[in-house]
Amino acid sequence: MPRKVRTRNIVNQPLMSLDQKPDPSTPLSAPAVTNFVAAAEPSATEMPPSPIRQFLRTRGSGGGADRVFAAVMLLCALSIFAIVLFILWILIDRSRLSLAQFGFKFFKSSNWDPVSGDFGALPFIFGTLATSFLALAMAVPLALGVAIFLSELCPAKLRAPISFVTELLAAIPSVVYGLWAVFVLVPVMRDTLGPFLSKYFGWTGLFEGFNFGQGMLTASIILAIMILPIISSITRDIMLAVPNSQREAVLALGATRWEMIRTGVLRNARIGIVGAVILGLGRALGETMAVTMVIGNRPEIAKSLFAPGYTLASVIANEFAEATGDMYLSALIEIGLALFIVTIIVNAIARGLVWAVTRGAPARAH
Amino acid sequence: MSTNPFHTPPPAIDSASGPPSRKPQSNWIRINNARRYAVNHVVTALTILSTIIVIMPLIAILVYLLYMGTRSLNLAFFTHIPAPVGEPGGGMANSILGSGVILGLASLMGIPVGIAAGVYLAEFGRGTLLGAAIRFTADVLNGVPSIVMGMAAYSLIVIRQRHFSAFAGGVALAIMMVPTITRTTEEMLATVPHAIREAALGLGVPKWRTVLSVSLKTASPGIITGCMLAFARVAGETAPLLFTAFGNQFWSFKLSEPIAALPLQIYVYAMSPYDEWHRLAWAGALVLIVMIMVAVTLVRIYASRGMLKGAS
Numbered sequence: 001m002p003r004k005v006r007t008r009n010i011v012n013q014p015l016m017s018l019d020q021k022p023d024p025s026t027p028l029s030a031p032a033v034t035n036f037v038a039a040a041e042p043s044a045t046e047m048p049p050s051p052i053r054q055f056l057r058t059r060g061s062g063g064g065a066d067r068v069f070a071a072v073m074l075l076c077a078l079s080i081f082a083i084v085l086f087i088l089w090i091l092i093d094r095s096r097l098s099l100a101q102f103g104f105k106f107f108k109s110s111n112w113d114p115v116s117g118d119f120g121a122l123p124f125i126f127g128t129l130a131t132s133f134l135a136l137a138m139a140v141p142l143a144l145g146v147a148i149f150l151s152e153l154c155p156a157k158l159r160a161p162i163s164f165v166t167e168l169l170a171a172i173p174s175v176v177y178g179l180w181a182v183f184v185l186v187p188v189m190r191d192t193l194g195p196f197l198s199k200y201f202g203w204t205g206l207f208e209g210f211n212f213g214q215g216m217l218t219a220s221i222i223l224a225i226m227i228l229p230i231i232s233s234i235t236r237d238i239m240l241a242v243p244n245s246q247r248e249a250v251l252a253l254g255a256t257r258w259e260m261i262r263t264g265v266l267r268n269a270r271i272g273i274v275g276a277v278i279l280g281l282g283r284a285l286g287e288t289m290a291v292t293m294v295i296g297n298r299p300e301i302a303k304s305l306f307a308p309g310y311t312l313a314s315v316i317a318n319e320f321a322e323a324t325g326d327m328y329l330s331a332l333i334e335i336g337l338a339l340f341i342v343t344i345i346v347n348a349i350a351r352g353l354v355w356a357v358t359r360g361a362p363a364r365a366h
Numbered sequence: 367m368s369t370n371p372f373h374t375p376p377p378a379i380d381s382a383s384g385p386p387s388r389k390p391q392s393n394w395i396r397i398n399n400a401r402r403y404a405v406n407h408v409v410t411a412l413t414i415l416s417t418i419i420v421i422m423p424l425i426a427i428l429v430y431l432l433y434m435g436t437r438s439l440n441l442a443f444f445t446h447i448p449a450p451v452g453e454p455g456g457g458m459a460n461s462i463l464g465s466g467v468i469l470g471l472a473s474l475m476g477i478p479v480g481i482a483a484g485v486y487l488a489e490f491g492r493g494t495l496l497g498a499a500i501r502f503t504a505d506v507l508n509g510v511p512s513i514v515m516g517m518a519a520y521s522l523i524v525i526r527q528r529h530f531s532a533f534a535g536g537v538a539l540a541i542m543m544v545p546t547i548t549r550t551t552e553e554m555l556a557t558v559p560h561a562i563r564e565a566a567l568g569l570g571v572p573k574w575r576t577v578l579s580v581s582l583k584t585a586s587p588g589i590i591t592g593c594m595l596a597f598a599r600v601a602g603e604t605a606p607l608l609f610t611a612f613g614n615q616f617w618s619f620k621l622s623e624p625i626a627a628l629p630l631q632i633y634v635y636a637m638s639p640y641d642e643w644h645r646l647a648w649a650g651a652l653v654l655i656v657m658i659m660v661a662v663t664l665v666r667i668y669a670s671r672g673m674l675k676g677a678s
Contacts, residue, residue, distance in 0.1 A: 174603075259406070
């Protein structure tokens with residue numbers, strides 16, 4: 001590009017002529033500069049506008065290119081807004097039929113009958129909430145333990161490999177988790193864990209009925225495994241953002257390490273940890289493939305955790321491609337709309353909380 | 367065990383006339399301390415235990431996957447298209463190609479937009495309300511379930527075209543890539559020291575040129591890694607492809623036709639009742655994970671070599 005060369009040239013020349021302007025008061029440096037520039041501009045000192053100004057004026061300031069560049073970047077950034085609004089608009093538009101037909105009753109009715117055209121999403125909402133919260137109940141204590149271990153207790157040598165392994169968990173595709181769950185977790189549930197639970201905890205009423213191996217509990221376990229890495233890695237980051245002075249202050253008062261973690265770290269990081277948990281909840285609500293493969297896919301509301309269930313995401317995954325009839329399709333899209341809005345809200349809350357903690361936090365102390 | 371040396375009176379007085387009232391208190395402190403240390407040890411043990419519990423399933427999954435995958439992998443897997451039910455053999459060659467096509471398409475659309483949006487956030491929108499809003503929206507969009515993206519692509523493209531297509535799959539995955547890439551690009555650009563930018567601007571280089579040749583170039587290893595991570599995340603996605611790319615049992619090269627994809631094929635085969643297909647599903651899962659890992663590591667190695675390392 002010739003432009004590049006020209007840029008270099010102005011850089012060399014005008015710097016000197018700029019020096020010249022205030023120079024007359026200090027005669028020592030003036031001759032040297034004039035000599036240097038003499039070849040290019042013999043009478044630079046007399047000219048009212050400096051050569052660099054003139055040069056730039058003839059060349060243009062490049063402001064136009066800058067403005068175009070900034071506009072293109074802004075456009076791309078705005079496309080993120082556009083994507084969200086577009087998804088919202090198109091989902092509302094396509095589900096208009098079902099929105100008009102069922103109204104709010106859609107979320108209270110538990111009929112799901114594509115043949116007669118009667119649709120209600122309650123079993124799916126129940127399945128989604130039950131599996132997600134069960135998964136959270138299993139994952140959160142473990143994730144907290146891992147985060148505390150990694151950020152506070154772990155010997156430095158082990159820290160990198162363990163974080164690597166937990167982040168590897170996040171890189172495994174959902175369908176591979178599902179595959180593993182179908183061929184390993186389901187038999188274990190059916191033959192080992194399930195009978196054990198119904199024998200010793202059957203009195204709670206949660207582990208009754210026939211145990212197929214597939215069901216809400218299996219789905220929750222695989223969900224818990226999947227959301228663990230995200231909760232633990234964000235929690236760890238938040239705990240590392242707590243300034244070291246807090247830890248030192250508590251330790252100096254004679255606290256044990258756990259007391260230091262509890263009062264110095266966890267108490268400071270609690271809002272962020274709640275954010276991380278909600279973020280995990282968002283992930284669990286929308287998780288599709290692995291859950292679809294092991295939950296049993298039956299639109300029922302059962303008390304027993306062994307019973308098959310259905311979630312919002314898995315009903316879409318199973319039935320959307322084969323849905324016949326406008327009402328059926330529109331009901332499925334309305335489920336998608338509900339999922340979209342709920343995850344947006346959950347994620348917004350979570351991000352807000354995480355930001356509130358990590359923003360303004362001092363850079364990680366090394 | 368001396369409890370708190372700073373709270374005891376000076377030793378001279380202490381040894382000469384030990385205050386009798388201190389005895390029960392120090393006993394209490396001793397019991398309390400024993401309890402505190404016990405709790406400390408219990409909690410430490412619990413955190414170690416939970417770390418082990420978390421790492422166990424991962425190792426179980428990886429080991430089992432390696433075992434089942436290598437057992438069922440053969441050359442035919444990479445060269446043949448799926449065999450009809452009941453016939454032995456067959457492979458997923460068309461799915462591997464299809465995944466490549468869809469991912470290439472998604473990267474082509476998603477990466478430039480994502481990087482540009484990241485550049486806006488880091489170089490133009492820092493500290494502005496609009497920048498904060500876009501950053502927040504990107505984070506929120508990142509958490510939207512992938513199946514909703516598939517639904518949007520379906521409503522946008524498939525309904526209009528009246529048939530499933532590779533293009534629709536590419537769009538769905540591209541939408542998923544944008545927010546991830548935007549945020550990593552922004553974070554990487556934020557690590558570029560201001561002095562470098564100011565040096566370029568001070569030399570009279572226009573801003574667009576500064577961004578392209580100085581900021582982006584300095585941050586490029588991190589940005590490439592971020593793109594690869596987004597790519598890896600999207601490569602394993604099944605849900606958005608279910609009703610956009612749809613899958614195909616045969617070779618397909620056209621963007622306007624349904625196309626096979628590796629994760630889709632794994633899903634279909636895993637849910638089938640045939641052992642032969644289960645075998646292929648495991649082989650497919652192994653190939654998928656190995657391909658993702660190899661792609662990520664290769665690009666990471668390439669990106670870290672010959673680039674400005676000491677810049678950040």
